[in-house]
Amino acid sequence: MSLADVVSTARDALTVKRVFGEPYEKDGTTVIPAANVTGGAGGGTGHDEKGQEGEGGGFGLSGRPAGVYVVREGRVSWRPAVDPNRVVTVLGLVLVAFLLSRPRLVRARAAVGKWEMLAARRAARRATGAGHEDA
Incomplete structure (x- = not known):
C-alpha cells in the first residue's frame, strides 16, 4: 500500500x-x-x-x-x-491505593496518639506540681 x-x-x-x-x-x-x-x-x-x-x-x-x-x-x-470495565478498573485502583496507603495511615495515627499522650502527661505533671518524674 x-x-x-x-x-x-x-x-x-x-x-x-x-x-x-x-x-x-x-x-x-x-x-x-x-x-x-x-x-x-x-x-x-x-x-x-x-x-x-x-x-x-x-x-x-x-x-x-x-x-x-x-x-x-x-x-x-x-x-x-456507562462502561462497566472502566468503572471496575477505577474502583480497583482506588482499592489498591487505599490498601497501599493504609499502613502509613495507621502509623501516622499511632504517632499522633503517642504525641497527644505525652502532651497530656506533661500537662498533668504541671498541674500536680510533680517534678521530672513520669506519671
Missing part, C-alpha cells in the same frame, strides 16, 4: 459517521448514538544498501460508545454510556 493509498483510506474512514451513528425513531422519540473515536496514521519511504526503494504505512482507529442524544417533544438530552 503506497502512502497516497494510506492517506486516502484514512480520510475515507475518518467521517462523522464514525462518531454519530444512524438516528432511529420509535414512538416519537429519536435516538442518535455517539462514540469517541481516535486514530493515528504513519508512513515512510526508504532506500537500502542495494539502492532499492520502499514505502509503506498504516493507520488505525479505535472507538468506544460515548452515549446517545435523545430527542423527545422538541427537547434534546444527553445520556452517557
Whole structure:
C-alpha cells in the first residue's frame, strides 16, 4: 500500500459517521448514538544498501460508545454510556491505593496518639506540681 493509498483510506474512514451513528425513531422519540473515536496514521519511504526503494504505512482507529442524544417533544438530552470495565478498573485502583496507603495511615495515627499522650502527661505533671518524674 503506497502512502497516497494510506492517506486516502484514512480520510475515507475518518467521517462523522464514525462518531454519530444512524438516528432511529420509535414512538416519537429519536435516538442518535455517539462514540469517541481516535486514530493515528504513519508512513515512510526508504532506500537500502542495494539502492532499492520502499514505502509503506498504516493507520488505525479505535472507538468506544460515548452515549446517545435523545430527542423527545422538541427537547434534546444527553445520556452517557456507562462502561462497566472502566468503572471496575477505577474502583480497583482506588482499592489498591487505599490498601497501599493504609499502613502509613495507621502509623501516622499511632504517632499522633503517642504525641497527644505525652502532651497530656506533661500537662498533668504541671498541674500536680510533680517534678521530672513520669506519671
